[in-house]
Amino acid sequence: MERKNSKINIKKYIMIKVLLVEDSVRKLKDLRSIIDSIPEKVEFEIAHDTTTAKRFMAGIKFDLMILDLCLPTRTGDDPSPENGKDLLIEIGKSLRLNKPFHIIGLTEYKEYIEKYSKVFDNFLWALLEYSDSHSDWSDAVKTKIEYLVSSKREILNPSMVPFQFDLAIVTALRDPELTSILRLPANWEKITIPGDPSEYYKGIFQNEDNKVTVVCSASLQMGMVSSALQTGKMIRNFRPKIIAMTGIAGGVEKKGNLGDIICTELSFDYGSGKIKTIKETEDSKFEPDYKPIPLKPDLLELMKNIETSRKYLNDIKSNWPADSPEFELKLRVGPLATGAGVIENKKIIEDITAHSRKLTGIDMETYGVFYAAENSTKPKP
Template identity: 30%
Template sequence: MKLRILLVDDNAEKIGLIENSISLISRDLAVQCVIDTVQDIVSAKRRLHDCDYDIAIIDIQVPRRVGQVPDKTGGLVLLQELEESDLLRKPAYILGITAYINEIPESHAGLLDRYFSLVSFSRESTSWSQQLHKAFGDIVKSLTQQRRGENSQSTEAALAIVCALGSPELRSVLDLPIDWSILDERADCIDVHEGAIESPSGRHRVVAAAALEPGMAASAALCARVIAEFRPRYLAMTGIAGGMKAATKLGDVIAADVVWDYTSGKIVQKRRRQEFLPEPRTIDLDATVKGQLRRLAETPGVLARIREEFKGPKPDHDLELIFGPMFTGSAVIANSKFAATLGDMHRKIKGVDMEAYSVACATKYCARSASAPIPIILKSVSDFADADKNDDFQSYASYTSATVLYEWAKRFL
């Protein structure tokens, strides 16, 4: 089990003693503890606004701001704000720690009774460490029972990954370092796999499935079903796409910031000629996710490592993560002249596939808008939508798109 802990204390020596004690407790209880330490109330509130914590350990006497003298009731002020504010994420368990237990005002007794397990700290004794150990033991038992109950009752997932093909696309997802298992209670034509990903905010359930055939209709049906059953926060599609030769290289991952259904339009007769008048339908994707992916792409060594760790045939150039429009249509394109006409619709087009628009569309028209997932389209270039189309780099492209999604999830899920 992994526990995320917020420690609010302004005394460096005391912080060190508490962290050492937690390290011993972690070993004894066979849990992993990740500790974020802050030294004032303002910094603690920022953390509690942005992150979920299993445990908060709060010194009673702590400054309101960095550099100020400790407030005798600073920790209690933080506790009061946790109780009253909807903007702060309340930890599952809160422990108070103080060397001045007799100085706690009577007026705060009710607040302490509701939230604190109070640890009396002393540099001259180890009894406080024993109190901390017991409190952690109780918390671990309680969280273990809660998580077992959640796993058995909840079907919700943080991330759902859909693919158009079982091989090589879904296979590359299932090759990620995730302990996948098949939901064996299902009795239908589609296997859904489940696992978990650890990120700084905790452990998150992930599900993955592939459609039985490529194309918008099959992917739209799969996405609608996944959304209804698992209520994911993010719905991602990985796999292969045709790239625009002037804008991409084989294996590059395209992060679609807008998806188009380029087949939407009207067929008319003009001077004995049949002509197609396009009316592209577009859906813009999430700006926050785009920013996170940009930061991932700019992290030194990440893309190089992803390329290096692939053991099969791969192109001779560096891997890149490219942002731009993705066009979706109902047919495989193996004609460079036709692919070139797509550039007339959008000069910055990066790639073309048969499913991306349906994924974004499924999230847009989700029956419960409050539960609508955020779509993420990451597809890698396996060919250039021309007559030279082949399968040589499909496995590499499936791998790079799946692995970039995994690296994003580890950091930002």
């Protein structure tokens, strides 16, 4: 049942709009039969004359217009093929009308095919001969609608969109985390997306050898849920090759010094598991069931090379704009635990470390970023 509902939800977005400009009840019935045979949703409007057709096109952008050549100007007027021809020409010239993406002409009179085909040919549209005796015209119309549905499906499929940015950066807080990123030289430009309360900034990190296009944004609040949502929006809106999170994490005693850089090799939610009641004492017991997500191997290898070679680390410390610790700055690559709250309890940290002995730090957001990226639509960062 759920599978069926999911399929319907997907189809409702693959919708094309068709304008049927036709004054014949018989031909309209045949056209509606074709539309009804298409599994995806095809929304259509009917205009019985050219004046009504122009009124529709003034307000709606149609994917396809099926135009009967012989039409009245208004309901009650005599139909004429000149009216269909004039409408086609006006669509091509008018700035007031929304031009349909595709147009198919129909007529049941062979003499009109010969006389008016050139008008359609000039716009690379087709004028088809309607007939009750063969299905050539209806097969062509159905093929065109199916093509438009397929094209729209590809456009709406996120996996068809290539990477647009080299790097996306998510931060948990606007200040000091996002503001620190925006102090980096990148010629930042603010971006707003209609309907989205988040603010985004795009720029370019550049030196003599490389150029990296970057976009960054802060989550609306702290925590895994917010970071996962913000990461999903960043991926959907900007399609980055790499997505990263910068921020402040709590360290683990004897696993580093204040100011060290932590790179997450393995991310997990330390609150994932089951709370059981011990019958004898009625005490509760937590049984963890972590589902860790690893860093991509190529990025992990890059980070480990920096960790061992100390490339960039001395420059970061010497160029730091504020007071820096006296000890040597290090990059520490290892597991990082994420949870719902800030921990100031040694026993809880010891319990987490017992299940991840190489734990390097604890925060509230990283697993949300990893989970959103790992389960995003293709192309995945």
